[in-house]
Amino acid sequence: MASLVIVEHDNNEVAAATLHAVTAAQRIGGDIDLLVAGENCGAVAEAAAKIAGVARVKLADDAKFAHGLAENLASLIVELAGDYSHLLVASTTFGRNVMPRAAALLDVAQISDIVEVHSEDTFMRPIYAGNALATVQSADRIKAITVRTIKFEAAAAEGGSAGIENVSGGLDTGLSTWVSQALSDSDRVDLTSAKIVISGGRGMQSGENFGMLHSIAGKLGAAVGASRAAVDSGFVPNELQVGQTGKVIAPDLYIAVGISGAIQHLAGMKESKVIVAINNDSEAPIFQVADYGLVADLFEAVPELDAAL
Amino acid sequence: MKVLVCVKRVLDPQVKARVKADGSGVDLANAKMTMNPFCENALEESLRLREAGIVEEIIVVSVGGGKTEETLRHGLAMGADRAIHVVTEETLEPLAVAKVLKQVAEQEGVGLVLTGKQAIDDDSNQTAQMLSALLGWSQAAYASKIKIEGDQATVTREVDAGLETIQVRMPTVMSADLRLNEPRYVKLPDVMKAKRKPMDKIELDSLGLDTANRLTTLKVEEPEGRAAGIIVNSVAELVDKLRNEAKVI
Numbered sequence: 006m007a008s009l010v011i012v013e014h015d016n017n018e019v020a021a022a023t024l025h026a027v028t029a030a031q032r033i034g035g036d037i038d039l040l041v042a043g044e045n046c047g048a049v050a051e052a053a054a055k056i057a058g059v060a061r062v063k064l065a066d067d068a069k070f071a072h073g074l075a076e077n078l079a080s081l082i083v084e085l086a087g088d089y090s091h092l093l094v095a096s097t098t099f100g101r102n103v104m105p106r107a108a109a110l111l112d113v114a115q116i117s118d119i120v121e122v123h124s125e126d127t128f129m130r131p132i133y134a135g136n137a138l139a140t141v142q143s144a145d146r147i148k149a150i151t152v153r154t155i156k157f158e159a160a161a162a163e164g165g166s167a168g169i170e171n172v173s174g175g176l177d178t179g180l181s182t183w184v185s186q187a188l189s190d191s192d193r194v195d196l197t198s199a200k201i202v203i204s205g206g207r208g209m210q211s212g213e214n215f216g217m218l219h220s221i222a223g224k225l226g227a228a229v230g231a232s233r234a235a236v237d238s239g240f241v242p243n244e245l246q247v248g249q250t251g252k253v254i255a256p257d258l259y260i261a262v263g264i265s266g267a268i269q270h271l272a273g274m275k276e277s278k279v280i281v282a283i284n285n286d287s288e289a290p291i292f293q294v295a296d297y298g299l300v301a302d303l304f305e306a307v308p309e310l311d312a313a314l
Numbered sequence: 315m316k317v318l319v320c321v322k323r324v325l326d327p328q329v330k331a332r333v334k335a336d337g338s339g340v341d342l343a344n345a346k347m348t349m350n351p352f353c354e355n356a357l358e359e360s361l362r363l364r365e366a367g368i369v370e371e372i373i374v375v376s377v378g379g380g381k382t383e384e385t386l387r388h389g390l391a392m393g394a395d396r397a398i399h400v401v402t403e404e405t406l407e408p409l410a411v412a413k414v415l416k417q418v419a420e421q422e423g424v425g426l427v428l429t430g431k432q433a434i435d436d437d438s439n440q441t442a443q444m445l446s447a448l449l450g451w452s453q454a455a456y457a458s459k460i461k462i463e464g465d466q467a468t469v470t471r472e473v474d475a476g477l478e479t480i481q482v483r484m485p486t487v488m489s490a491d492l493r494l495n496e497p498r499y500v501k502l503p504d505v506m507k508a509k510r511k512p513m514d515k516i517e518l519d520s521l522g523l524d525t526a527n528r529l530t531t532l533k534v535e536e537p538e539g540r541a542a543g544i545i546v547n548s549v550a551e552l553v554d555k556l557r558n559e560a561k562v563i
Contacts, residue, residue, distance in 0.1 A: 074480070075443065075453055098473040101439050102455050105408070109444035114409050114528035117438045127532065132436050133331035137340050140533040180452035184468065184479040197474070201562070225563060233492065243458065243472045243493060250352075250432055250492070252474065258562040268330055269434070275540065279560045281552065287545075296543040296560065299552050309549040314563070 006035030006125060008091040009063075011082065013099045014041065014049040016071070019056070021198050022095035024159035027056055029152040030093050031160065032122035036060040039167070040085065042078055042175070044071035050169050057161035062169045069175065072183035073099055079106035081175030086111055086147055090125070096151035108149035115149045116141060120156040134249040134272035154197070155255040155276055189244050196245065199228035201258045204247055204274070207234035208263020208284065208303055215241055217307045218262060224314045230254070230274075232264045248273035263303045266291030283307065315425040316371045317360045319394060320415055320445075321353035323378055323385040324435040331435075333536045340435075340534065349385050352430025354392070354497040355490035359460060360428055361393045362495065368462050371395050373422055377414050379403045383513065390508035391500040397511065398422075402518035402525075410525035412444035417521055419449060424485070431456050431489040442489035452482035458493040 008030040013020035023039075030037045037058055041050045042065040050064040063085065069077045082103070086092060092107065094100035096118045108115040120138070121129035127142045128150070196202060203218045203225070215229065222229050230252070231245040247254055249272035259277035264270060266282070266289055274280070275294050282295035285302050292298040299306060325331060326346040334341045349357075363369040374389035376382045377400040386397040400414050419427055427449075432439040446453035454460075458477070459470035462484070471478045472491045482488075518525065546552045556563045 075455075079447065098456060098471075102443060102453075105440035105443035106447040106453065108440070109409060109412055109447035112409070114407055115438070115440050115444075116529065117440060131537070132534075133325065133340055134434065134437070135537060136331040137333050138535050138537050139531055140535075141529040141531050143529055145528050178452075179483070181454070181480050181482040184481055186473075186476060186478045188476040237492065242476060243491075244474060244476045249434065249437065258556070258560070267328075269327060279556070279562050280540075280543070281556070292543075292545070294540050294543075296540075297552055297555055298543060298545045299549065300545060301549075306549055310553065313549055313553045 006090045007088065008033055008035060008037050008093055009085060009089045010037060010039050011092070011094040011100065011103065012039050012041045012049065012053050013095060013097060014043060014046060016043045016046045017048060019049055019052050020095070020097070021159065022097050022154050024056065024162060025154035025157045026093045026095040026152040027058065027160035028157040029119065029122060029150070030091065031058050033091055033125055035090065038063060040065070040082070042070040042081055043073070044068050054167040054169055055163050055165050057164040059165045059167040062167050063172045064169050065172050065175060069177040073103070074181050074183060075103045075106050076178040076180040077175055078103050079110060080178065082107040083110045084174045085172065089147065091148045091150060093150045093152055096153050100151050104149055104151050111147055111149070113145040113147050113149055114143060115151065116143060117151050118153045119150055120153050134268050135275065136268070153253060155253060189242060194222065194226060194228040196228040196230055197252055197254055199256055201225045201227035202230050202254060202256045203227050203260040203262065204230035204232065204264060205235055205240070205262050206232035206264030207238060209235055209240055212240040217311065221307070221311050221314065232270045261291050262307060264291055265289045266294065315369050316373065316422060317363065317369045317426040317428060318419050318422060318424040319357045319360050319372060319374045319389070320427065320429040320441070321357065321374055321376050321385055321389050322350040322430070322433045323347050323376065323382050324350045324433055327351055327434055333534055337533045337535055339531065347381070349388050350430050350433045352432055352490055352492065355492060355494045356428040356430050357389055357392055357394065358495045358497040359490060361498070363462065369426070373398060373424070375400065375415065375418050377402060377406060377411050377518070386513060387508050388500065390511040391504045392498065395511065397513040399513055399515050400518055401515055406525055407527050407529060408438050408440035409444055409528065411441050412448055413523045413525060414518065414521060415445050416448045417523065426485060427487040429487070429489045431491050442487050446487035449487065452486040454480060454482050454486055454488040456491045457488045458491045460488060460494070
């Protein structure tokens with residue numbers, strides 16, 4: 006039994022999400038190899054080799070893998086898969102994009118978003134926006150898995166000393182080409198790993214009003230998030246969306262401001278340790294999951310909170 | 315160009331799923347069902363592509379039991395030209411659905427497949443990528459902007475870090491994110507017109523595909539609920555609780 010974990014990276018650093026996928030692989034047991042595919046990504050492979058518990062790092066350094074395009078990367082995963090019983094990747098937009106493609110080419114099912122490992126072939130995963138948990142057993146020879154990061158702690162980034170092995174292969178399919186990316190402000194605290202998150206919803210009324218949340222976030226070292234309604238309304242960009250089909254997070258403190266608490270939003274934040282809700286509607290469903298609720302006009306309460314911190 | 319739009323019938327997103335007492339699954343008896351929201355985005359995009367003169371014919375397809383027809387009729391009412399209902403009472407996994415859709419896409423000779431990025435019932439987020447793999451086509455998942463020019467399409471994708479733009483070779487499989495568009499409302503005359511639009515029925519068994527499930531669901535359970543919280547009366551009380559009781563700030 007052996008696992009191959011697909012490393013997410015930007016050709017410079019290992020994405021934090023990958024460390025959680027390594028932990029899921031440790032729970033399964035057996036040898037753990039990592040795949041670093043990219044261009045001029047030797048530094049990533051070196052960092053990956055230091056992750057605790059890793060046996061080998063397979064490095065595929067080639068222009069065709071530069072931007073992690075699914076078609077080329079999946080072809081490489083398929084070529085390497087024969088040596089493994091499990092393929093894992095963190096359930097990020099990167100992982101969710103590439104793993105189903107590899108799984109289909111291997112003619113195996115994918116087990117999405119696992120939150121628990123029961124045994125080498127049995128896993129728990131949330132369905133229906135996390136309102137139900139399904140325990141599923143796979144009969145496939147290779148288990149293709151995406152890992153919900155919040156349910157597995159990060160593996161230690163230091164302490165390992167895996168060997169790095171260069172691999173070639175994979176197709177340059179020419180099916181797609183990377184053009185550009187518009188990334189969020191890198192000075193911001195990362196939403197998925199922040200200890201404190203303050204999110205705004207439709208009640209914020211405008212993008213400018215999110216400045217109030219940024220001010221508090223600055224004081225608390227927090228990240229700013231948003232409900233789908235706030236993103237759909239154009240107040241803030243899509244990468245801030247917390248929810249069933251956005252980011253699923255579990256900070257120590259989640260402050261929901263002007264968010265009613267639709268099912269799809271709760272799916273993204275209800276595993277937070279402490280939840281605060283500020284909303285002027287005392288009937289809003291968000292209060293049913295809040296540890297501390299404040300029924301108030303956010304335009305009065307939020308500046309007051311800012312001043313009190 | 316013909317386009318195939320794949321849609322799924324799911325529990326209404328406003329309805330909270332209830333787990334059956336015997337732990338065998340989610341209780342859908344008498345539950346309000348609807349077209350998966352992301353599938354509506356996919357269908358809306360096909361309508362706009364037709365309005366822009368890029369698409370000539372829109373075929374809406376779904377795999378499922380008898381009542382799947384209602385979801386397909388909704389798709390026809392939104393504006394699809396015809397429907398294909400692949401009939402089965404079994405619940406297929408994404409890999410099997412992708413195999414079915416591949417066969418339909420090839421038989422119909424479509425140049426584009428549009429799907430939703432994820433069905434909100436099993437939350438798998440797999441079918442578009444799997445279908446693209448099986449067809450050997452390019453894939454553009456989580457699309458929030460699509461521009462088709464000749465044998466290329468430029469697609470803006472919603473990714474964790476922001477937005478990514480890629481160019482894909484046609485034919486392609488695209489999956490729709492929410493910001494791709496706002497689906498239109500269906501008017502009553504459209505509902506009436508949809509009743510007269512063609513709907514082909516294909517028995518799943520007649521396709522001769524291996525659609526056996528690879529996963530066995532051993533148990534479905536409800537997650538642990540959160541303990542009830544308290545309502546605080548002021549910002550000062552909130553800050554005090556967060557500092558001294560929860561100790562999170």
